Amino acid sequence: MTLAAGAAYANPVAPGDVSFSDTGAIAESLTGTPGDAASGAKVLADRGAGNCVACHKISSLDAAFQGTVGPSLDGVGDRWDSAQLRGLVANAKHTFPGTIMPSFYKTAGYIRPGDEFSGKAAKGDLQPLLSAEQVEDVVAFLTTLKQQ
Template sequence: MRFIICLAAALALLPLNARSQEGLRSYVIVGDSIPDSLTGKAGDAARGRALVADRSAGFCLLCHRAPLPEERFQGDLAPDLAGAGTRWSEGQLRLRLVDASRLNPVTIMPPYYRLDRLQRVARNFAGKPILNAQQIEDVVAYLASLTK
């Protein structure tokens, strides 16, 4: 069991391209975060807000509640996103979006920027991440702005 945990920890330090995932930009996990932007620049919080609210793109509101009073029927299976910017750094938010299973192997949150080790993938998502690198950065910018 220790070997598996150590192997998983070692793999977490490798950039994605070292594990040959095509179509995804490389990143490095440091501790519990991905400190560097996937695109090399900051995201747009307004676009991120729209993605979080969009039930056909981000799917966030299926499980999370967010400070989006105009959106009805928000989830309660996962942490409330209000105040996310005070609870987590941008890097911590980024890792949670990219692949929350790195932090919690039994999480129900899907990996938004991973192509391997997926099961029962919907046909329209086969071979591509749920969100692209720019969309990840936009959602990170929005969540980081939630400080109340």
């Protein structure tokens, strides 16, 4: 069983191979295994990773300067199932075309991407903002956010 989990992490679904439903959901795990909610909470609050708190309020997280640009994520586990949350984290534009939320698991199709901090146009695909494992971790945490 441990071998299967290791193999799943070794071969995550590549960003270009992700299959979105008509409503933007991603039915299957990107890694083949469930994410870790504690690690997902760290990604959400980490300004160098997901930085979700820059736009969203999450009352259960001890993170300074939480945003109000996006909707509060309190109770999001009651509003969306894991497939819908996975789709929103990976690329919310499949669900909400006009959103300003970044696509966290995407490598191509950007308009005028830059090459890091050089000020020059990128050559080829970019790296996703989050790994497949980090997306699954964030989804695992978000599913724990229930109304109280």
